[in-house]
Amino acid sequence: MRIKAQFKIERADILNFNFDIAAEGITAIFGVSGCGKTSLLRAIAGLEKHNESTLQVGDDVWQDENVFLPPHQRSIGFVFQEASLFEHLNVKGNIEYGFKRITAESKKIPLDKVISLLGLQSLLERKPAFLSGGERQRVEIARALAASPNLLLMDEPLASLDQERKDELFPYIEALNKEMNIPILYVSHSNEEIGRLADQLLLIEDAVIKASGPISELLTRSDLSLAHRRQAESLIFATAEKYDEGFQLNFLHTDLGTFVVPGKELNKGKRLRLRLAAQDISITLEAQNDTSILNIFPAKVDELYSENNAQLTVRLLINNLPVLAKITLKSADNLKLEKGKAVFAQIKSVAVLA
Amino acid sequence: MFTSADLTALFLTLKLAFVTTLILLIIGTPLAWFLARSRWRYKFFLEALVALPLVLPPTVLGFYLLLMLGTNGPLGALMQSIGAEPLAFSFTGLVIGSVIYSMPFVIQPLQDAFNNIGRRPLEAAATLGASPLDRFFTIALPLARQGFLTALVLGFAHTLGEFGVVLMIGGNIPGETKVLSIAIYEHVETLEYANAHLLSASLVLLSFLMLIAVYALNGRFKVVRL
Structure with missing residues (x-):
C-alpha cells in the first residue's frame, strides 16, 4: 500500500x-x-x-x-x-x-x-x-x-x-x-x-x-547523519541455523555469511537482527588466523569519510551489503585504504536483537 | 409540627429546585461543553457572564428581572400580547429567576469535569471510528459523571436557599411563589420563632445531607470558583 x-x-x-x-x-x-x-x-x-x-x-x-x-x-x-x-x-x-x-x-x-x-x-x-x-x-x-x-x-x-x-x-x-x-x-x-x-x-x-x-x-548512507553518529551502526538480518552445545555457540545465517555468536541456544529458524557497532569493527589486509575474533569476512572498501582529524568511518561492502567501521586516521594511513581495496572486516562483537 | 402553610412552602421550594436543576442540566450541559472545548477567542465574555450571579446581590438580579418580566417589561409585554399570564409574581417567573441565579453552580462543575477529561480519550475515540456526537455520549458524558453529580446537588441546594430574587419577583403567594426562605422570613417578622426554627433546621439538615452525599461520593469535589 x-x-x-x-x-x-x-x-x-x-x-x-x-x-x-x-x-x-x-x-x-x-x-x-x-x-x-x-x-x-x-x-x-x-x-x-x-x-x-x-x-x-x-x-x-x-x-x-x-x-x-x-x-x-x-x-x-x-x-x-x-x-x-x-x-x-x-x-x-x-x-x-x-x-x-x-x-x-x-x-x-x-x-x-x-x-x-x-x-x-x-x-x-x-x-x-x-x-x-x-x-x-x-x-x-x-x-x-x-x-x-x-x-x-x-x-x-x-x-x-x-x-x-x-x-x-x-x-x-x-x-x-x-x-x-x-x-x-x-x-x-x-x-x-x-x-x-x-x-x-x-x-x-x-x-x-x-x-x-x-x-x-x-x-550506512554517508550523506545522512545516522552514519555520522558516535554510535553509528549497521543492521543485518539473520536466521538461527545451528547450535554448538560444547562451546555454546549459535551459528546464524546472514547474507554476509555465517555469524558465530556465543550465548544460549536460539530456536532454529528464528528470524533475528544483528546490530554491528561501527566501533567494534576493525580492518586487516590479510585474513588472520591467529586471532580471538570469530567473525571475519572479506570486504571491499566502498567509501571513506572523516568525522574529525583523528577518526575515519569506513563504509565496507561485505557481499555487497554495507557495514560501517570506525578506525583512526593513523590506521587508515598505515593500511593505505582507498575505495575498491579488498580487505577483511573483523567483527569483535555482535548484539543479537530478539 | 409543620403547619399546612409551611408544608405547602416546603413542597413549592422542592418543586422549584427540582424544575430549576432540570432546566439547568439541559441547557447547561451543551453550554459547559462549549466553554470547555471551544477555542473561540472571546469565550471569556461568556464565562464572565455565567459567573456574574455569584457576585451580584440577588436583589439586583431580582430588580432587573422584575423590570423584564413585569407587565411593562419586554418579556412581560410579550406574554400579555400572546394572551399568557404575566411572568412576574408567578411560579414560571421564579423558575426563570432561579435558573439565572443558580447557573454558575451548575455550569462550572460541568465545565471543570469536561476540562478534566482532556483531549486524549476523545481523540482516541475519534480514531476508533466514533463521530463527534457518539464521542460526546459514550466518552464525555460518562467520564464527567462526577461533575454532573456535583452540578446537580449544588444547583438544587443553591436554589433551595434562594431569597433575594424571590423577594423581588415572586412576592408571597402561597402555593405559587411563597418558598421556604420567604416563609421563614415571615415567621420571624411575626415573632413565630418556633415555626421559624423548624423550617430553618429542616433546611440546614437537608442542605447538609446533600453536601455530605457529594463529598462522600466525590473525592475531588471542587468549590465553585469565580
Missing part, C-alpha cells in the same frame, strides 16, 4: 514533509525530539488539519484541496504515547469500542485473536486504573487492532515505559507485525526501538523528510 503525502505544517517553523512510500511492515518515522514526528503522525490521522496539504493512502484520498476526512472516517488505529484508555470501561469494553463501530464486512480480525495475540485473556474484566503501564499499552494496541485498520499509527508507544516493560512489549509488536499484515507507522527517537522493529525509515531532518528507504541502507 502506497502512502503519498505532502504536508505543510506551520508551527514556530514551517515543516515540509513530502514523501511517497510503500508502507509494508514497520516504517519508523525517525528524528530528534521536537522535529515534528508526532505532528506528522497526527496529520496523517486527521487529528490535526493543515492547509495546503494532501494525503493519499492506497486508493483513498484522505486530504486534498477539496477533501478532508475527519479521523473517525479514516481506517486507522492510533496508539498514543501515554495512556488514553477509557477509564469508565473495562479492558473488554475498551477493546470492543472500535470493533463495534465498523461494518461486519470490515471486521477482518476476530476479537479473540486480538486478545490472545496481546495476552489479555486474564485482564478482560479489569478497569484501566488497575493495570500496569505495560498492560495498559497492550490494551491500547489491542483496542486499535480490533477496529481492523488499514494503517496502524504508533506514537512512541514504549517511551513512557521502563526498560523491563519495553522488553516485555517488543515481542507483542513483532508478533502483530508478522501475523496481522497491517502496515505500521511507528514514531520513535530511540535507536533501540528502530533497530529492533523498523523495516524501513522515514527520516526527518532540518524540517523536511530527508530520506526514506530500508533501514539497513539508511543507517
Whole structure:
C-alpha cells in the first residue's frame, strides 16, 4: 500500500514533509525530539488539519484541496504515547469500542485473536486504573487492532515505559507485525526501538523528510547523519541455523555469511537482527588466523569519510551489503585504504536483537 | 409540627429546585461543553457572564428581572400580547429567576469535569471510528459523571436557599411563589420563632445531607470558583 503525502505544517517553523512510500511492515518515522514526528503522525490521522496539504493512502484520498476526512472516517488505529484508555470501561469494553463501530464486512480480525495475540485473556474484566503501564499499552494496541485498520499509527508507544516493560512489549509488536499484515507507522527517537522493529525509515531532518528507504541502507548512507553518529551502526538480518552445545555457540545465517555468536541456544529458524557497532569493527589486509575474533569476512572498501582529524568511518561492502567501521586516521594511513581495496572486516562483537 | 402553610412552602421550594436543576442540566450541559472545548477567542465574555450571579446581590438580579418580566417589561409585554399570564409574581417567573441565579453552580462543575477529561480519550475515540456526537455520549458524558453529580446537588441546594430574587419577583403567594426562605422570613417578622426554627433546621439538615452525599461520593469535589 502506497502512502503519498505532502504536508505543510506551520508551527514556530514551517515543516515540509513530502514523501511517497510503500508502507509494508514497520516504517519508523525517525528524528530528534521536537522535529515534528508526532505532528506528522497526527496529520496523517486527521487529528490535526493543515492547509495546503494532501494525503493519499492506497486508493483513498484522505486530504486534498477539496477533501478532508475527519479521523473517525479514516481506517486507522492510533496508539498514543501515554495512556488514553477509557477509564469508565473495562479492558473488554475498551477493546470492543472500535470493533463495534465498523461494518461486519470490515471486521477482518476476530476479537479473540486480538486478545490472545496481546495476552489479555486474564485482564478482560479489569478497569484501566488497575493495570500496569505495560498492560495498559497492550490494551491500547489491542483496542486499535480490533477496529481492523488499514494503517496502524504508533506514537512512541514504549517511551513512557521502563526498560523491563519495553522488553516485555517488543515481542507483542513483532508478533502483530508478522501475523496481522497491517502496515505500521511507528514514531520513535530511540535507536533501540528502530533497530529492533523498523523495516524501513522515514527520516526527518532540518524540517523536511530527508530520506526514506530500508533501514539497513539508511543507517550506512554517508550523506545522512545516522552514519555520522558516535554510535553509528549497521543492521543485518539473520536466521538461527545451528547450535554448538560444547562451546555454546549459535551459528546464524546472514547474507554476509555465517555469524558465530556465543550465548544460549536460539530456536532454529528464528528470524533475528544483528546490530554491528561501527566501533567494534576493525580492518586487516590479510585474513588472520591467529586471532580471538570469530567473525571475519572479506570486504571491499566502498567509501571513506572523516568525522574529525583523528577518526575515519569506513563504509565496507561485505557481499555487497554495507557495514560501517570506525578506525583512526593513523590506521587508515598505515593500511593505505582507498575505495575498491579488498580487505577483511573483523567483527569483535555482535548484539543479537530478539 | 409543620403547619399546612409551611408544608405547602416546603413542597413549592422542592418543586422549584427540582424544575430549576432540570432546566439547568439541559441547557447547561451543551453550554459547559462549549466553554470547555471551544477555542473561540472571546469565550471569556461568556464565562464572565455565567459567573456574574455569584457576585451580584440577588436583589439586583431580582430588580432587573422584575423590570423584564413585569407587565411593562419586554418579556412581560410579550406574554400579555400572546394572551399568557404575566411572568412576574408567578411560579414560571421564579423558575426563570432561579435558573439565572443558580447557573454558575451548575455550569462550572460541568465545565471543570469536561476540562478534566482532556483531549486524549476523545481523540482516541475519534480514531476508533466514533463521530463527534457518539464521542460526546459514550466518552464525555460518562467520564464527567462526577461533575454532573456535583452540578446537580449544588444547583438544587443553591436554589433551595434562594431569597433575594424571590423577594423581588415572586412576592408571597402561597402555593405559587411563597418558598421556604420567604416563609421563614415571615415567621420571624411575626415573632413565630418556633415555626421559624423548624423550617430553618429542616433546611440546614437537608442542605447538609446533600453536601455530605457529594463529598462522600466525590473525592475531588471542587468549590465553585469565580
